[in-house]
Amino acid sequence: MTQLSLHPDRLFSSNPTERDIARRLYNEVSAAPIYSPHGHVEASMLLDNVPFPDPAALLITPDHYVTRLLHANGVELHELGLARNGVPSPASGRDIWRRFSENWNVFLGTPVMEWFEMELSHVFGVTDVPSAANADSIYDQLAAAIETDAMRPRALFDSFGIRVLATTDDPADDLAAHAALAADPTFTGHVLPTLRADVYMNPLAVGWKSKLDALSEASGIDCGTYHGLLTALRARREYFIAHGATATDTGVLDAGSDPLTPHDAERLHSAGLAGTLTADEATAYRRNMLYRFAEMSVDDGLVMQLHAGVIRNHHQPTFDAYGPDTGHDLPDRVSFTRPLEPILRDFGTDKTFHLVLFTVDESAFSREIAPLAGFYPAVYAGAPWWFLDSPAAMLRFRESVTETAGFAKTSGFIDDTRAFCSIPARHDMSRRVDASYLASLVAKHQLTEDSARDIAISLVSTRPITTFRLPE
Missing domain, CATH: 3.20.20.140 (Metal-dependent hydrolases)
Structure with a gap:
């Protein structure tokens, strides 16, 4: 089976100088x-x-980034757990997960794939790429995980x-x-x-x-x-x-x-x-x-x-x-x-x-x-x-x-x-992209690395706190 490939340098430049700088900047903000x-x-x-009802209700049905691409490739929204004309979907969580898994290829090259790979790997410990062949086994792994106290909403809020x-x-x-x-x-x-x-x-x-x-x-x-x-x-x-x-x-x-x-x-x-x-x-x-x-x-x-x-x-x-x-x-x-x-x-x-x-x-x-x-x-x-x-x-x-x-x-x-479980994956993607961009400015001598580090930190702390007047 093909395994999820979360390369530590994903989204960084292939230029070795920029990549090394991006690594250092990202390490300042990754956690x-x-x-x-x-x-x-x-x-x-x-x-x-309370525990999430099933993996599909947690990861697929509420996320219109996911459902829209499946719909674009011929999967009816009713098959993905959405009520139609007030009538609940007859699809079980397992049915929905199977439809998602057999259509994994439609997400290749999209940010949804990036988010899902990190969610499945870092949150649930899944190592294999979803497919029609392994849909049931991954579903069982996810279903067992969300029954544990560590996967309740508050525990995830803290772990994220x-x-x-x-x-x-x-x-x-x-x-x-x-x-x-x-x-x-x-x-x-x-x-x-x-x-x-x-x-x-x-x-x-x-x-x-x-x-x-x-x-x-x-x-x-x-x-x-x-x-x-x-x-x-x-x-x-x-x-x-x-x-x-x-x-x-x-x-x-x-x-x-x-x-x-x-x-x-x-x-x-x-x-x-x-x-x-x-x-x-x-x-x-x-x-x-x-x-x-x-x-x-x-x-x-x-x-x-x-x-x-x-x-x-x-x-x-x-x-x-x-x-x-x-x-x-x-x-x-x-x-x-x-x-x-x-x-x-x-x-x-x-x-x-x-x-x-x-x-x-x-x-x-x-x-x-x-x-x-x-x-x-x-x-x-x-x-x-x-x-x-x-x-x-x-x-x-x-x-x-x-x-x-x-x-x-x-x-x-x-x-x-x-989609609650996608929050850390989305923020991680942003931090990697910003580290890569800042690294390019450092490599071109438009910024010092010290200034780039300060900016990277501010983008995940000072900027949202100040802009939205958030409690620190």
């Missing part, structure tokens, strides 16, 4: 604590601390070296799991909520009215008016801050941020409730809300993350059958400089405001994000994300951003994952 300021792991998983883990939460969430974890003396990590209010920005979004009702109930403030919605969101932001939040997250198709007068915004809010809002009016409402979110961040200090330029749920039939976050959020061309002019005009030099810009249009890194971060104190270049969190794209990010904005105006790595 550093993990700060994960943006992700989608549920706090309740760590609070309950996670210092801070941020979740993603609706403004109406009660954050009970976060509160319980914070009050538990046996849990020493930090699990921080992150407020995500995208759906409240768009009156044409499915479920907008019901979301307003839920927010009204959670806040005790009537969201039937625009003024009431803003008041409720401000109150919930304070609630999140009281539960440890340091950031918000916002995903929009474009970064337009033109503010409306209160009168015009109130009129559009009423039209949204009446069902008479046009598409253009909904866009104006959304862009106004983005400005108001920035305004709130200036007031309360929550870091504002902005993910723009993603066409959400591109394949409507898949969305209808399986719901969101099922692998078909796709890139669109995006701009930041002109669309964000209202926000940056008013808040770009405010020392309270942190705005972290993410994109899946990598041409925007050098064209817009780096120049913005290179002037505005408030702006930070977010890490490569979604289709760009691969070794080659990470290197292109460093090359695109560094010469204009430096390292200090970047966010630190963002794993953005629902």
Whole structure:
């Protein structure tokens, strides 16, 4: 059988001089604590601390990086554990693992392969490459492992070296799991909520009215008016801050941020409730809300993350059958400089405001994000994300951003994952890529090795802590 090949020099340059430097730089950060300021792991998983149900439920079904590639190669999402039209998948964990294993070749050359090889080897002690022939034996090995106390969520949290883990939460969430974890003396990590209010920005979004009702109930403030919605969101932001939040997250198709007068915004809010809002009016409402979110961040200090330029749920039939976050959020061309002019005009030099810009249009890194971060104190270049969190794209990010904005105006790595066991693998990949990039600068005498070492350490500590105002 073919064995997993986790070469100690993986992702380093083949140039021996650069490779030696990269080894030394990587060794400085390989065991550093993990700060994960943006992700989608549920706090309740760590609070309950029960064994994972089966290997597929842990490693495959929740990870749309994995399911999307299998789907692209002819495997139905229903076969991978996803409920279709509300009907649970009939596939067992073993069935799902078999489908994954017999299609291992579709991941070759992708970051998913890199993550999985490290997860299987370092976390579970698996030595063989998954295949149709060994699917059952590897499944049995994984199933036995996750029944042990060492593989429970809290034990893995500690063994992964996670210092801070941020979740993603609706403004109406009660954050009970976060509160319980914070009050538990046996849990020493930090699990921080992150407020995500995208759906409240768009009156044409499915479920907008019901979301307003839920927010009204959670806040005790009537969201039937625009003024009431803003008041409720401000109150919930304070609630999140009281539960440890340091950031918000916002995903929009474009970064337009033109503010409306209160009168015009109130009129559009009423039209949204009446069902008479046009598409253009909904866009104006959304862009106004983005400005108001920035305004709130200036007031309360929550870091504002902005993910723009993603066409959400591109394949409507898949969305209808399986719901969101099922692998078909796709890139669109995006701009930041002109669309964000209202926000940056008013808040770009405010020392309270942190705005972290993410994109899946990598041409925007050098064209817009780096120049913005290179002037505005408030702006930070977010890490490569979604289709760009691969070794080659990470290197292109460093090359695109560094010469204009430096390292200090970047966010630190963002794993953005629902797959808990992939967190250390993703951070390890980033650390290796950064070590390789820094080594190339040292070899070309653009940096001293001492400076490169300091930068490598800051990228996994000072940068995320400072950018996201994390507890140290």
